[in-house]
Amino acid sequence: MIRAMTRADFENFWPSFQAVIKAQETYAFDPDMDIEQAYQIWCLTPLKSFAYIDNGQVLGCYYLKANAMGPSDHICNCGYMVSEAARGKGIARTLCQHSQQIAIELSFEAMQFNSVISSNEVAIKLWQKLGFQIIGTIPLAYRHPKLGYIDSYIMHKQLVVNT
């Protein structure tokens, strides 16, 4: 049900991806990027990308990459997307739990989200339930089409104890 995301998977998911970035309510991505730029950001630049498949359809996906280099490369960063039609079914939770397992397998020790939009209460509550904490607030970081300038949060979870 969750597997490494292929180019075909990404093409299958592209209409959902495009709807998310065009809405400009959750991601700090260029709303007008094309499929090649999106594929680069989601599947080529990251270390890993996974797709959630149901009945041959990609309902959600995530990427995982190091959040910084060298002496900070033990912290990873992930991004998750679920198609609008598939929301409320626990797919984001399943993807996040899967990503934490993969992160540990890849020897990451913590996970950080750099831009959780403060109006995205569903996501914030879910990440908090899964053990993430708000460790910073970026003032007026996101130009929301309805709400204007709003804050973004930085969220973090320690996955394994440092020794």
Add this chain to the structure above:
Amino acid sequence: MIRAMTRADFENFWPSFQAVIKAQETYAFDPDMDIEQAYQIWCLTPLKSFAYIDNGQVLGCYYLKANAMGPSDHICNCGYMVSEAARGKGIARTLCQHSQQIAIELSFEAMQFNSVISSNEVAIKLWQKLGFQIIGTIPLAYRHPKLGYIDSYIMHKQLVVNT
């Protein structure tokens, strides 16, 4: 004295750059990266890079880029480096003030540093004097060769008032 950084400038500065990343006390960069990777990160990926020149020598430099895309592309990110021999002369301050001016000219509204190592007290005090605030703390984000796991700070300054 401060000008757009050329490839020749970067080569001139490379021994200082390499000393900084090898020390692993200030930057979350791979300490073993080569000049091509460093040039990519410092001069090609960013929007702008500037060098501080004195007597034909590059004593310091900085890059400037957007910190995120789309609805968050009004916040920029910078990184500064000064050669060890040239420290304590106000070059970092001069570079940071220059970068704020350039950022405003490029229509950025705020500046964010994503990884200020908590042991780097000289830098933290300087950024605070220049109007930056600590807006977040990433726990155990940096593996310091002498101090072990230490926190990093996220620092931010509003450059122009949002309207």
